[in-house]
Amino acid sequence: GPIDSEELGFGLLILSCFTFLAIFQGLSNQLWQATAYRAQHDIRMDATQSLMSMEASYFETRQTGNLMSVLSADVAQLEDIISDASTSIIRIAITFSTAFAIMFWMSSKLAVILFTPLIIIVPMVVWFSTRVQRKYRKQRESTGGIVAILENVLSGITVVQAYNAKEFERSRIDIQSGNYRDMAIQAAFIRNRFIPGIYVVAGISFGLLVSAGGWIMASEEITVGQFVTFLLISTRMTMPMFILGMLLNQLQKGEAASKRVFAIIDLEPSIFDKEGAVPLESPITSIRFETVSFAYPSSDSNVLNDINFSASSGEFLGVMGHTGAGKSTILKLVERFYEPQSGRVLINGTDINEFQIESVRARIGFVSQDPFLFFGSIRDNVAYARDCSDEEIDHALEAAGALEFVTQLSEGIDTMVGDRGVMLSGGQRARISLARALLNDPDLLILDEASAALDAETEKRIQESLFGSSNGGKKRITIAVAHRLATIRNADEIVAMVDGAIVERGTHEELIASKNVYASQWSIQTGELGSAEG
Structure with a gap:
């Protein structure tokens, strides 16, 4: 129905x-x-x-x-x-x-x-x-x-x-x-x-x-x-x-x-490319700090006060001072990890803020005081994020004084370094980190206590490689922060820092003769008083 x-x-x-x-x-x-x-x-x-x-x-x-x-x-x-x-x-x-x-x-x-x-x-x-x-x-x-x-x-x-x-x-x-x-x-x-x-x-x-x-x-x-x-x-x-x-x-x-x-x-970085910033297309031939002052965000007092210095192609600038004097902070400002509260950092006579950040960093080689290696092989760490040949890697390892020990490893440049490089010694990590910085033949090389883990003989060989005639005539700028003064004694200019300020500057010989901060530290480290020859 x-x-x-x-x-x-x-x-x-x-x-x-x-x-x-x-x-x-x-x-x-x-x-x-x-x-x-x-x-x-x-x-x-x-x-x-x-x-x-x-x-x-x-x-x-x-x-x-x-x-x-x-x-x-x-x-x-x-x-x-x-x-x-x-x-x-x-x-x-x-x-x-x-x-x-x-x-x-x-x-x-x-x-x-x-x-x-x-x-x-x-x-x-x-x-x-x-x-x-x-x-x-x-x-x-x-x-x-x-x-x-x-x-x-x-x-x-x-x-x-x-x-x-x-x-x-x-x-x-x-x-x-x-x-x-x-x-x-x-x-x-x-x-x-x-x-x-x-x-x-x-x-x-x-x-x-x-x-x-x-x-x-x-x-x-x-x-x-x-x-x-x-x-x-x-x-x-x-x-x-x-x-x-x-x-x-x-x-x-x-x-x-x-x-x-x-x-x-939704985070917004406080350091970024300013509007109108252009890529840095020419080599870095000079860097200058003009009355630069800086304080860390977590601090009320300045770490740097009215810093002035300059360096040009082919020059080696050394920076020394006690712990906390502000040495490493200078290097961070060059890389634009931070920006100064006042003053300017100039690249080739132009404010660094006028250039795109990545284009500046691409021309800088940076080695920190605590070398960081990624999990992977020596090849991976030296080439890091770049396409290069084995010959280029070997050349960078040689310049960093690392080729000899790497070739003695059973796997050579394919040797795994472990998490953060734990399979290598401190000195070996430092040299691999230096090779990474040298791979692209940077215009500006920044060394932050980079040789602290090296013995004196290895450090001497590396310095000869970096600054001697065997470096292929590269006229790069080198800025090195060092606690061990033997590292920077051959610098074209050395600046001595105390509490965030530069208190003296000159060559090794001039600073020894002035018998001030540098000479005092030199005598403590070497036992030599007033000796310019060291």
Whole structure:
């Protein structure tokens, strides 16, 4: 009869809806997961690019491990949101809207009775979100703290073991891990009240539905078959409601992670190419400091005060002074790791700010007092980010006094150096770092205590290679900071620094004759008083 046809129509409609949902779910899962992985990659690269563009001072006040946690764990959390949460939102929306449309068509009264109690979920969501968000944010921060401590411990494991500090470090990790545990338990406590609450609301809806269903059937507004169909469709909504609770929980986790990730992506460096900056296309033939003063962001007092000096092609400038005198800071200003508070740094007579940063650095070779080697081979570290031949690498190694020891290694330039170069001695690391700086034959070579780990004989050979006739006639500028004065005694000019100011300047012989700061330090190091010959 007509009733049978109508019920058959309901059955076919329901079958069609679920078939559509199954096909849609498979396709949407594939689409959203692919989109999520692409987004994860793009977000991670944007955050990485943002970090690498930041000035040196940014990293001095932050823990490496914490930043690593953001780039790994927090970005991965966002991928979960995009892939899982997005498909869940769409699936729930389609399920609810389709079910509501069918049920409203079958019986508007029953549909209103079923859905009205669900409005209670709105204030429940607000309550849940405001409370659990703080817990998840602190959880993410604790994760970063754990990774930061572990990164420190593993990097300095020899110090940890030498000082019997395993228990001390374990207790530090225990505190951070305990914070994470406590926040996780508190978040779970909130979550485990919210999700059951959704079930209670669902129970109220179904209870009202069953009660009202009998009354409506008695009035013959719907048949028993239609009510059973209505009831089956409504029970199909139980799982989406459970998923909704889990989804809201996941979204709160994602929001906590996204704040940390986008805080990095939105960073603005304080040192950048000024508007109208042009590439430095000609060789660096001179560098000059004009009344340069500088203070670190974390300090109220100047590290440098009215610094003036200049150096031209072919000249060797030496900088000496006690620890904290400001020697290394001068070199950082040349590289534009920092910018002076007053005064100017000039390249070829032009303010360094007029040139694009990367074009200036491309013409500078820099060797720090703590040589850093990347995990990889000697070849990887010397060539670092540049295409070059083995002959060019060998030439740079020879100029740095490293070719002899490298050729004696069983794997030669393909020898792995270990994490941060731990497989090599301090002197070997220093020479590999110097070779890296010399590979492109820089116009300006900056040496920051670069020979501190070298023995006197090796240092002498390297100086002959750098400044002797065998260097191919290269007329580069060399600026060397040294505590060991033998390193800079042959410089064309030596500046002596005390408390951020230059107190004397001249050649080795002139400074010895003046019997001031330099001469005093020379006599302490060599035992020779007033000797210009050393």
